[in-house]
Amino acid sequence: MGNNLIEKYYRTERLPHIWCPGCGNGIVLRAIVKAIDNLGLNKDDICVVSGIGCSSRATGYLDFNTVHTTHGRALAFATGIKLANPNLHVIVITGDGDCAAIGGNHLIHAARRNIDITTVVFNNNIYGMTGGQYSPTTPTGDKGTTAPYGNIDPNFDLCELAKSAGATYVSRSTVYGANMITKQVEEGIKNKGFSFIEALTICPTYYGRKNKKGDAPEMINQLKEMTINVDAYYKLPQEKREGRIVIGELYRVQREEYIEKYNRLINSF
Amino acid sequence: MKALKSEKLNVEEELCKGCGICVTFCPKNVLKIEDGKVAIVDIDSCIQCGLCELRCPDYAIYLGGK
Amino acid sequence: MTENNKRLMQGNEACVEGAIAAGMRFFAGYPITPSTEIAEISAAKLPRIGGKFIQMEDEIASISAIIGASLTGVKAMTATSGPGFSLKQEGIGYAIMAEVPCVIVNVQRGGPSTGLPTSPAQGDIMQARWGTHGEHSIIALYPSTVKEIFDTTIRAFNLSEKYRTPVILLMDEVIAHMREAVDLPDISEIKIYNRKKPSVGPEEYKPYKVLKGNIVPEMANIGEGYRYHVTGLIHDESGAPTNDNRIAEELVLRLVNKIENNLDDIVYYEKYELDDAEEAIVAFGATARSAKSAIDTLRAKGRRIGMFRPITIWPSPKKQLTELAKKVKRIMVVEMNMGQYLLEVERIAGKYTEVLGYGRVNGELVTPKEIVRFVEEG
CATH class of the missing domain: 3.40.50.920 (Rossmann fold)
Structure with missing residues (x-):
């Protein structure tokens, strides 16, 4: 292979990856790797931790320190890794089910502590690995194999959740604008604290088919149409904001990072 | 515009899963799916915008490289 | 041994003292009777010696955090009681599969469910053995006095490091809360076993290959230049997930046999x-x-x-x-x-x-x- 970026950061012998044709996960993953490349970080200093699900398989393909953990627990493992070795840049790759359902509590508390971990959620609105069950981010009314008559659950706004819980950098982007994902991951890694990046991606195989969303290119175009940049959004009159998904940098605040606080305690003795 | 043509467009056929994303987003109709894989059908029209590489989920198409 | 080393000590305290003597520098836990003192004492002692204590949001988060910490090369422990031990089983299985040394203390109480929170019971013998799913072996130690809690906690860490496996310390509520005079040995007299680090460079390193003369694969710490993959899936010697039936059987049998074939060393x-x-x-x-x-x-x-x-x-x-x-x-x-x-x-x-x-x-x-x-x- 002659693709420099892929060659440099992937375990290329393990490609092609397991993701379905048209799955957006590969796009998000490349965007993350591009951010690491742009920042010029040393591969040995990066630890990527994932949970269980389609997106969490990402760690297997990356040539960093990689830990593929149990369902929902990536942030709990990552907390142990970061606290035990603060020199590592810890990046968590997770999915909407992994992070918002079974791992929801870990997300809230990692954000509350403001521990220096960058979390990237690959949100495809479905449980793909198990064959298309509705997730906490499946839009109300949409179908999954466990919502054959349409999902009656309200869906989660993960960025609002992360912000409320205490994350100090929160942003959203889509696989339509993969360069924005890269920019946001760079900002997330640079932020000394808990950073939360929601990357909206596509699952043509399950979510798309079940909800008649068309093929992968069509679904990527739908992401473009559904979303609006944060600056443009706030210029819209209230009545025109309804139903639009806001992308861009949504929140940023300064707050002391968890390990810095702990180190202050250690140094006080 | 010829000066821009410094980077070659490459395809890794064994990585391509034929999803057609690159074909759809190529602004110059350089690409086509043939027998389930991407094929370069009009390289002279390529403007090296890199959209195919950016949105290829399978790392099967890219500009430049070794 | 000097007179100064003799102390009146509670069982749970002896557990922390033993752990620190063994090299524990990371503790993650969640409050639960009757093990809570282990977390409390760790919270007081660890930052004073440059170690880290964290109270996680739940039992599963706690065991996940200690596994993460251990992957970076820091000796780590968590403590719980029956209901929490049920929750730990997910992490215990992961630590077995990924071969991550760690110690899990279970100060038992009456069950099932919330049961009798402050009363003694020995009802988790089988949970310790078979609580996590799938074929596996396990090391579980069971001290009988406060002094023995100290010694056995050290043994738990040593076995965990030597065999790259989680070790369970089963304790009884009455001994955990009992105070007895303990003669603490001189730190220089304590035998400490540390995991074997790679004897080859990163290029040659296979994280799950057992080299000749070793019982378990040599373990690189995350962040020291050996970039490898850790997973709870069946994996080959390079750490890559696989569905290969032959590799699956080889791995599971190796994980079982590294314990079952070394009983003379493990059995006290x-x-x-x-x-x-x-x-x-x-x-x-x-x-x-x-x-x-x-x-x-x-x-x-x-x-x-x-x-x-x-x-x-x-x-x-x-x-x-x-x-x-x-x-x-x-x-x-x-x-x-x-x-x-x-x-x-x-x-x-x-x-x-x-x-x-x-x-x-x-x-x-x-x-x-x-x-x-x-x-x-x-």
Whole structure:
């Protein structure tokens, strides 16, 4: 292979990856790797931790320190890794089910502590690995194999959740604008604290088919149409904001990072 | 515009899963799916915008490289 | 040993002291009776020696965090009780599969469910063995005195590092909360085992390959230049997930056999008055203390009785129990449950001698008097 970026950061012998044709996960993953490349970080200093699900398989393909953990627990493992070795840049790759359902509590508390971990959620609105069950981010009314008559659950706004819980950098982007994902991951890694990046991606195989969303290119175009940049959004009159998904940098605040606080305690003795 | 043509467009056929994303987003109709894989059908029209590489989920198409 | 090293200490405190002596520098936990003092004392002591304590949001997060910490090369422990131990099983399975050294303390209490939070029980013998899913082996140690909690915690860390496996420390509520005089050994006298680091460079390193002369794969710390993949999936020597049936069997058998083939190193036990014994009691933890007292009473009455006390409760002391079974007329297993360890003793010793069980589950200790009565009438 002659693709420099892929060659440099992937375990290329393990490609092609397991993701379905048209799955957006590969796009998000490349965007993350591009951010690491742009920042010029040393591969040995990066630890990527994932949970269980389609997106969490990402760690297997990356040539960093990689830990593929149990369902929902990536942030709990990552907390142990970061606290035990603060020199590592810890990046968590997770999915909407992994992070918002079974791992929801870990997300809230990692954000509350403001521990220096960058979390990237690959949100495809479905449980793909198990064959298309509705997730906490499946839009109300949409179908999954466990919502054959349409999902009656309200869906989660993960960025609002992360912000409320205490994350100090929160942003959203889509696989339509993969360069924005890269920019946001760079900002997330640079932020000394808990950073939360929601990357909206596509699952043509399950979510798309079940909800008649068309093929992968069509679904990527739908992401473009559904979303609006944060600056443009706030210029819209209230009545025109309804139903639009806001992308861009949504929140940023300064707050002391968890390990810095702990180190202050250690140094006080 | 010829000066821009410094980077070659490459395809890794064994990585391509034929999803057609690159074909759809190529602004110059350089690409086509043939027998389930991407094929370069009009390289002279390529403007090296890199959209195919950016949105290829399978790392099967890219500009430049070794 | 100096007089200064003698201290009155609670069992849970001895556990933390032992852990720190063994090199623990990371503790993640969640409050639960009757193990909470282990977290409290760790929270007070660890930052003073440059270690880290974190109270996580739940039991699963705690075991996940210690596994993460251990991957970076820091010795780590968590502590819980029965209901929390049920939740830890997910992480225990992961640590077995990914071969991550760590210590899990379970100060048992009455169950099932929330049960009897402040009463003693020995009801997690089988949960310790089979609580996590899938075929596996496990090391579980069971101390009987406060001093032994100190020593056994060190052993737990050493075995965990040596065999790259989670080690469970099963404790009884009464000993965890009991205060006894403990002679702390000089730190220089304590034997510490640290995981074997890679003997090859990153280019050659295969994270899950057992090199000749080793029991387990050499373990690189995250962040030291050996970039590799850790997963709970079946994986090959490079750490890559695989569905290959041959590799799956090889891996699972290796994980089981690294423990089962090293029983002489892993199995600790105490023999009490067994030399001339015609009958034997098998007991552990707090129950063994009552049994000792009962044996003294029975011996004073002329009965030739002794006790075998497993300190390593898993893997089973097969050889020792078989030898015992061939020697005595009967074995009586006394425990604070309805016969969990009895099942194991019957399995091993049942074909050679009569095996009887005495148990209780009301949250009270088995008394020496009861044991005497059971031996005389049972």
